[in-house]
Amino acid sequence: MNKAELIAKIAEQAELSKADAARALKSFEEAVxxxxxxxxxxxxxxxxxxxxxxxxxRTGRNPQTGKEIQIPAATIPKFKAGKALRDSVN
Structure with missing residues (x-):
């Protein structure tokens, strides 16, 4: 499912226009x-x-040359599914 399909699904289920659903999704993305x-x-x-x-x-290795390279520290986003989501998918 891509973003346009997600917007269409939200609009359908929440009985909103696609424009309103798109604004709601964009607001959610920006807030997160x-x-x-x-x-x-x-x-x-x-x-x-x-x-x-x-x-x-950390120190890594270039797979093409085998030369060691320094990989800088980074802050990464993580998502952990809740129990209800895990249960519904299984």
Whole structure:
């Protein structure tokens, strides 16, 4: 499912116009992004939680040359599915 299909599904289920559903999805994306930039954790009971994790700097290897390279530390987004979501998928 791509973004356009998701917007259409939201519009159908919530009885909204596609434009309203698109604005709602965009607002959700922006709210989650802003919270994660600030280091906050977002928990949606039954669905899952969004948070950030810090990956330490490490030494890696270029697979083409075999030369060692330094991989810098990074902050990465993580999503952990909630129990209700896991149960419904299984």
């Amino acid at each position: 992004t802003e919270a994660m930039k600030n280091g906050d954790k977002i928990s949606i009971v039954g669905f899952g939680s969004f948070e950030t994790s810090t990956r330490a700097a």
